[in-house]
Amino acid sequence: MQVQAPVIAINNLTKTYEGGAGQVVALANVSLQIGAGEFISLIGPSGCGKSTLMRLIGDLTQPSAGSIAVKGKTPTCARRDRDYGIVFQAPVLYDWRTVQRNVELPLEIMGQPRSERARRSAEMLKLVGLSEFEQAYPRQLSGGMQQRVAIARALVFAPSILLMDEPFGALDELTRERMQGELLEIWARTNATVIFVTHSIPEAVFLSDRVVVMSPRPGRIEAIIPIDLPRPRDTLTREDPHFFALATEVRERLRHS
Amino acid sequence: MAVVQANLKQLSPAARGRAFAWRWGPALATLLLVLVLWEVGVRLFHVAVYLLPPPSLIGARLLERGSFLLGIGLYTFEEALWGFIIGCSLGAAVAVLSVRWRWIAHGLLPFAVASNAVPIIALAPLVGIWFGSTTQGSKIVIVAIMTFFPTLLNTYRGLLSPAPEALELMHSYAATSTQSFLKLRVPAALPFLFNALKISATLSIIGAIVSEFFGGPLKALGVYITSQAGIGHYAEAWAAIVVACGLGMAFYLVIVVAERLVMPWNTTGES
Amino acid sequence: MSDDLILLGHDVPAASRRVRPLLRESRTFAVITLVVVIVVLWESAKLLFHLPDRKLPHIGSILLEFGTRTQGGSGPYWGVLMLNNAAATLGEALTGFVLGGVLGCLLAVVFTASPLLERGLLPYVVGSQLVPILAIAPMVVIGMGHLGAPDWLSKAIIAAYLTFFPVTIGMLRGLRSAPPDSLPLMHSYAASSSQIFWKLRLPASLPYLFTALKIAATASIIGSIIGELPVGAARGIGVVVVNAAQYYNSRPQNLWAAVLVASLLGLCFYGAVVLAERLIVGPQAQT
Numbered sequence: 001m002q003v004q005a006p007v008i009a010i011n012n013l014t015k016t017y018e019g020g021a022g023q024v025v026a027l028a029n030v031s032l033q034i035g036a037g038e039f040i041s042l043i044g045p046s047g048c049g050k051s052t053l054m055r056l057i058g059d060l061t062q063p064s065a066g067s068i069a070v071k072g073k074t075p076t077c078a079r080r081d082r083d084y085g086i087v088f089q090a091p092v093l094y095d096w097r098t099v100q101r102n103v104e105l106p107l108e109i110m111g112q113p114r115s116e117r118a119r120r121s122a123e124m125l126k127l128v129g130l131s132e133f134e135q136a137y138p139r140q141l142s143g144g145m146q147q148r149v150a151i152a153r154a155l156v157f158a159p160s161i162l163l164m165d166e167p168f169g170a171l172d173e174l175t176r177e178r179m180q181g182e183l184l185e186i187w188a189r190t191n192a193t194v195i196f197v198t199h200s201i202p203e204a205v206f207l208s209d210r211v212v213v214m215s216p217r218p219g220r221i222e223a224i225i226p227i228d229l230p231r232p233r234d235t236l237t238r239e240d241p242h243f244f245a246l247a248t249e250v251r252e253r254l255r256h257s
Numbered sequence: 258m259a260v261v262q263a264n265l266k267q268l269s270p271a272a273r274g275r276a277f278a279w280r281w282g283p284a285l286a287t288l289l290l291v292l293v294l295w296e297v298g299v300r301l302f303h304v305a306v307y308l309l310p311p312p313s314l315i316g317a318r319l320l321e322r323g324s325f326l327l328g329i330g331l332y333t334f335e336e337a338l339w340g341f342i343i344g345c346s347l348g349a350a351v352a353v354l355s356v357r358w359r360w361i362a363h364g365l366l367p368f369a370v371a372s373n374a375v376p377i378i379a380l381a382p383l384v385g386i387w388f389g390s391t392t393q394g395s396k397i398v399i400v401a402i403m404t405f406f407p408t409l410l411n412t413y414r415g416l417l418s419p420a421p422e423a424l425e426l427m428h429s430y431a432a433t434s435t436q437s438f439l440k441l442r443v444p445a446a447l448p449f450l451f452n453a454l455k456i457s458a459t460l461s462i463i464g465a466i467v468s469e470f471f472g473g474p475l476k477a478l479g480v481y482i483t484s485q486a487g488i489g490h491y492a493e494a495w496a497a498i499v500v501a502c503g504l505g506m507a508f509y510l511v512i513v514v515a516e517r518l519v520m521p522w523n524t525t526g527e528s
Numbered sequence: 529m530s531d532d533l534i535l536l537g538h539d540v541p542a543a544s545r546r547v548r549p550l551l552r553e554s555r556t557f558a559v560i561t562l563v564v565v566i567v568v569l570w571e572s573a574k575l576l577f578h579l580p581d582r583k584l585p586h587i588g589s590i591l592l593e594f595g596t597r598t599q600g601g602s603g604p605y606w607g608v609l610m611l612n613n614a615a616a617t618l619g620e621a622l623t624g625f626v627l628g629g630v631l632g633c634l635l636a637v638v639f640t641a642s643p644l645l646e647r648g649l650l651p652y653v654v655g656s657q658l659v660p661i662l663a664i665a666p667m668v669v670i671g672m673g674h675l676g677a678p679d680w681l682s683k684a685i686i687a688a689y690l691t692f693f694p695v696t697i698g699m700l701r702g703l704r705s706a707p708p709d710s711l712p713l714m715h716s717y718a719a720s721s722s723q724i725f726w727k728l729r730l731p732a733s734l735p736y737l738f739t740a741l742k743i744a745a746t747a748s749i750i751g752s753i754i755g756e757l758p759v760g761a762a763r764g765i766g767v768v769v770v771n772a773a774q775y776y777n778s779r780p781q782n783l784w785a786a787v788l789v790a791s792l793l794g795l796c797f798y799g800a801v802v803l804a805e806r807l808i809v810g811p812q813a814q815t
Contacts, residue, residue: 060425080431092422096444096522105440109430137522287651308671367562371791373742374798376750379766379790382773382783387583390773466663470757471773479663483758486666498663505660 006033007161007193008057013066015052015219025218026052029066032212032221036160039187039194041204041211043250049219050197051165057195058084058163070161078161082110085154085192087167091146093138093153099125100134103153110157124152127186144175151183155190162187162194168203177238180206184233201254205247206233213253223253310492318496330500333469333478336393337461337508340400345457347401348408349450355409356416356442365409372406378464381471390472399468404457408450415449416442451516458512462505585781593785606782609768610789616763617756618793620680621748624687628744631688632695633737639696640703640729653696661689662751666758679762683755687748694747698740702733738805745797753790765790 015027027049034040042050055061057068059075070078078084093102103121112120125131128148138146147167154162168176180203187194198204204211208227215222227246229237237243292312298304299311306314319326355362381399388394419441427437469479478497485494567587574584581589594607603609635653639646661668665686672682706728714724756766769790772783 058429060428079429082431084429086426086429088422088426090420090422092420092426094423094441094444096447096520098522106430109427109432109436109440139522287655305671305674307667307674363558364562367559371795374746375791375794376746376753378750379753379769379787379794382769382776383787385773386776386780386783463660463662466660467754470666470754471770482663483666486670487758491667491671494667498660501660501663502658506658 007036007038007071008032008034008195009069010034010053010057011067011069013053013056013068014064015049015056015061016064027056028218028220030219030221032224034193034195037191037193039196039207039209041196041198041208042214043198043201043204043211044214044219044222044254045216046199047216047219048214049216050214052219053214054163054165054195054197057161058086082106082157083160085157085159085162087147087150087154087162087164089166089169091138091143091150093146093149095138098135098137099130099141099149102138102149103156105153106157120156121152124156125149127155127189128152128182144171144179147171147179148182151186155186155192158190158192160192162190162192164194164196166197166199169198176200176203177235181234183207184231188232201247201250202238202243205229205243205250206238211250213250215254222256225250225253306491307489310495314492315495315499318492319499322493322496326497326500329476329478329481329497330504332393332476333396333465333501334462334504334508336396336477337400337465337504339393340397340465341404341457341461343397344401344404344461345408345454348405348453349412351405352409352412352416352446355413356438362413369406369410372402377403378467381468384468385472391474396465396468396473400461400464403460403464407456407460408453411449411453411456412446415446418449419445447520451512451520454512455509455516458508459505462501462508466501582777582780585784589781590784590788593779593781606785610765610786613763613768614765614789614793616680617683617749617752617765617790618797620683620752620755620764621687621797623680623684624689624751625691625744625748627684628688628691628748629695629741632692632740633699635692635696636699636703636733637725639700653693656689657693661686662754665751665754669755669758669761683752683764686751686755690747690751691744694740694743695737698736699733702736703729705736706732734809738801738809741801742798742805745801746794749794749797765793 010030010032013027013030014025017024017026030049030053042053044050052061056063057070057075059079068075070083073081094105097105100118100121103124104117107117107120122131122134125134128151130145130148130152133141133145138149141149147170151167168179171179184207194207196204196207205227211225211227212221213223213225214220225246229240229243229246295309296311296313299309351361351365355365377399380402381395382390384398385395388398423441423445424437427441432440466479466482469477470483473480475481475484478501482494482497485491485497570584570587573579574586594605594610596606597603598606598609635649639650668686669682672685673679710728711724714728719727752764753766753769755761756764757770761767765786769783769786772779772786776783
């Protein structure tokens, strides 16, 4: 799968928390290589450490042992170089900013001039299909629209790595499938590497190049399943017998975990 | 709601007038009804004037002594305003410092809790000893103490209100702590701050009047109310209270208007 | 530490469970430290800035005041006198607190049962707060005095007026605070409306009720004290404070002692409500 050097190299990563009843091992000896431009899903039952793994990559929490190299740097360096775009389950938009100003936020932090910010945000809002809502406030948008703004905000500074923590988890099934299709279209136009945390099997199979199946107590990688469905994928992909076969395989591995 | 408000701006003047009447009509009608019932009731049952003077009598006193009453009202309002400015700005400033250095918050917490439980107004004679019992200074200090703690607590809560994810987002952009403070914590605290300002606006007027009950010059609203009630001039005292109500409501409305101007997202997003 | 917890938002429940007993010990410790710090600051400020007793008496002389007899040594102890007056104020406040509390709870229950009554009456309940009762207090006291009502009644009425509003609003919100699906659940058990009230609505409302009662406790004490200010009032801690202020030049420590008693009175009443909350609502009560 990986022709070039990996963009993210994870080696023997371990993360423990001090819990109320002693130590909790969230991740034990996890190793994983992720190639440039790859779409990776992390799937598993709650407590398997999939979010923790994503947060470790994104420098939102620190490992207890082991190492992560992102483009040959530590996660902290990568974060300072603005390599990460993050999308959470909640859109986490700032109520007091219009849609446009929400999307501009990262550029503002990075000190970009106003004209450049306006150009980039307009481009991104066009990409997610929200051009008419530039001047709206987040509270006036539906849940799906808010999450699209969050994706535009994550992509606006062209980060090389997109970290997504169950971004469609709060949406209804139909909106969810439409958003998955849109995400793939957006991803195709960027060169971003995506790490996508989910607990939905069809979602993982539909989106990913590889699905990483994780299991709990302690959190570890159970299996890595390559998804060789052709791209571009669309609604027909979901009806493909091979799609079902792959979903069944993921389900089997999850059951064994 | 948002759509209705947006459309309101495009309506014809006549339709806008109708919308305005629909919004405020019932409240005005109720007020008129209460005044009429009050007047009729007082006259019908021969209620003694020391219990409740009829509104017509209060209104007559208001007209007779309007400029005098407004003058003493403004004297007291000045105390309330300065106390409000000092108490609220100190409260907000200390809240900012408390977020930076948490031990300040932990040290002040017992006082903040106590301020909820202690009748601060009982401190008025002591403050009078320190700052002069007949000066405006002692009343300003009392109002400042009264408004300081609610503003501190609300602003502190507001500054800590952003969700962990919102802070992580800033972290992922490698934002400096000044940037996360100015672009995230401060705007998130604004609704909390304005809540405190609205509470403090009402509190400051009442606080100024009540601390004048403990002593002050004759040209102060609180002193005027007690002295007139003491010599049997009840309608005069009630007229002074009407002035106090008017000033209090005006102060409150100014804060509400400021809130709408500063936080347009809050009104347009209201449902 | 706390900064990290807030930043990461992880493992907070586990961590705070471990920290809580520690916190309680440290709170007692903090209060003691605070008292010591205040005493040290007080006395050193007096020393440093040469503050005369007229501005800032010694803490010792304030405390000694309680053990001094009134009327030049022939009357009762100041401590006893002040406690008696504080008890009178507490009696007025408590009467009003109970009256206002019962009225507020009744109104809230009636409003919950009848939306029609709520729509008709709630605006008046809210409108009642446009009347600044503390500013009108002198008139209430004098007016009731003319009517020949007992001295304590007017203060109790002011306290009740200040209590009933927060209790009505808090209780109303509390009675409606049951989780959205719990009502259909009770209906599915074919629960009677009194069962729904006693088993669902009332327990759900208690935390809200106590939040309102804590506000009302202080307000009713303030109301009683303000009611004691007009000339002619005979008893109450407000009277003691005003009298002490008049004789401040000859006995400065007396006013400080009176203000201390008034503050402690407020703290005790508030503390009693907090204690009742702990006992009735249980450990999940917020502090």
